[in-house]
Amino acid sequence: MEILFYHPSFDNAFWVKALREALPDANIRVWTPGDNAPADYALVWHPPVEMLEGRKLKAVFALGAGVDAILGQLKAHPQMLDAAVPLFRLEDTGMAQQMQEYAVSQLLHWFRRFDDYQALKGEAKWQPLEEYAHKDFTVGILGAGVLGAKVAEALRPWGFPLRCWSRSRKDLPGVTSFAGAQELGDFLHGTRVLINLLPNTPETAGIINHALLAQLEEGSYLLNLARGVHLVEADLLQALESGKVKGAMLDVFREEPLPSDNPLWAHPRVAITPHIAAVTRPHEAIDYICHTIRQLERGEAVSGRVDRARGY
Numbered sequence: 001m002e003i004l005f006y007h008p009s010f011d012n013a014f015w016v017k018a019l020r021e022a023l024p025d026a027n028i029r030v031w032t033p034g035d036n037a038p039a040d041y042a043l044v045w046h047p048p049v050e051m052l053e054g055r056k057l058k059a060v061f062a063l064g065a066g067v068d069a070i071l072g073q074l075k076a077h078p079q080m081l082d083a084a085v086p087l088f089r090l091e092d093t094g095m096a097q098q099m100q101e102y103a104v105s106q107l108l109h110w111f112r113r114f115d116d117y118q119a120l121k122g123e124a125k126w127q128p129l130e131e132y133a134h135k136d137f138t139v140g141i142l143g144a145g146v147l148g149a150k151v152a153e154a155l156r157p158w159g160f161p162l163r164c165w166s167r168s169r170k171d172l173p174g175v176t177s178f179a180g181a182q183e184l185g186d187f188l189h190g191t192r193v194l195i196n197l198l199p200n201t202p203e204t205a206g207i208i209n210h211a212l213l214a215q216l217e218e219g220s221y222l223l224n225l226a227r228g229v230h231l232v233e234a235d236l237l238q239a240l241e242s243g244k245v246k247g248a249m250l251d252v253f254r255e256e257p258l259p260s261d262n263p264l265w266a267h268p269r270v271a272i273t274p275h276i277a278a279v280t281r282p283h284e285a286i287d288y289i290c291h292t293i294r295q296l297e298r299g300e301a302v303s304g305r306v307d308r309a310r311g312y
């Protein structure tokens with residue numbers, strides 16, 4: 001079995017060594033320009049078109065959870081990958097726990113008003129503030145897939161009212177489920193903390209805009225953990241000025257790295273991390289990929305296949 005590997009920023013030698021240990025019968029090589037030798041599988045992130053074009057592959061594995069970049073490339077270069085070649089993505093593989101840690105810590109930060117106390121510290125003010133009530137801190141999760149469901153699970157013990165919004169209705173313990181465009185308004189009405197874990201698709205790009213933010217509670221909070229294109233940054237800045245949104249924590253941006261002149265950097269009520277909410281964990285990812293390759297070789301049903309038409 002021949003396996004190609006390509007990632008523009010990972011430690012390729014480390015990955016190839018770990019893959020060889022996990023799949024001792026396979027020949028694994030890092031793809032370099034000009035390599036047209038046959039391959040059965042390709043493990044990729046932002047692959048050059050010429051890497052995949054014209055190949056008869058059994059499957060392609062994206063080395064991350066979101067496949068928007070690779071689907072974007074396919075839209076621009078449909079010849080890059082035959083429509084019959086299955087595309088897989090990483091489902092959880094260690095990312096859910098990272099998302100849980102991120103969401104729980106920031107939610108508690110806002111709930112315990114540490115943002116306000118930090119601002120008071122700047123003025124050397126010793127001033128106990130009124131406590132927030134759990135019942136007033138309804139958390140709404142946009143996207144209740146692999147990661148959204150796990151974030152909801154981690155938030156459940158803390159006693160906040162929880163709700164989620166997804167394409168189809170979900171049955172998550174302790175979480176009120178809203179489904180489809182027709183229920184988005186009901187989902188937003190009463191939501192105090194909005195956590196975005198949607199995939200980037202034509203339907204979801206720009207979804208966090210003025211019209212959406214206007215439907216949240218006064219003094220809401222936004223946690224964008226999915227993709228920068230979901231958020232209309234100017235609309236968020238306006239909502240922060242009006243007080244509709246009290247604080248935001250953003251991990252992803254339309255332009256990454258976020259340019260130094262972007263006004264989000266300087267905003268006192270915006271926290272920023274550099275797209276690290278959940279990173280690919282090599283050993284968990286390799287376990288999943290190797291397990292799936294073995295299943296595919298045996299002709300078994302597998303999980304993690306991307307619906308290319310749907311976009312995630």
Ligand SMILES: NC(=O)c1ccc[n+]([C@@H]2O[C@H](COP(=O)([O-])OP(=O)(O)OC[C@H]3O[C@@H](n4cnc5c(N)ncnc54)[C@H](O)[C@@H]3O)[C@@H](O)[C@H]2O)c1
Nearest residue numbers: 065066143144145146147166167198199203225226277278
């Ligand atoms: N910031 C990071 O470090 C980081 C890390 C991993 C993943 N992500 C992002 O998180 C996203 C979610 O990952 P996942 O594994 O949970 O994806 P998933 O495919 O398991 O879940 C997607 C959810 O979104 C819902 N959805 C999709 N389109 C919708 C629509 N039009 N209307 C309503 N609901 C819709 C689906 O119903 C599903 O519940 C990824 O696509 C990726 O962009 C970010």
Ligand SMILES: O=C(O)[C@H](O)CO
Nearest residue numbers: 063064065066067278
């Ligand atoms: O989608 C993912 O896996 C992360 O956001 C890395 O891009």
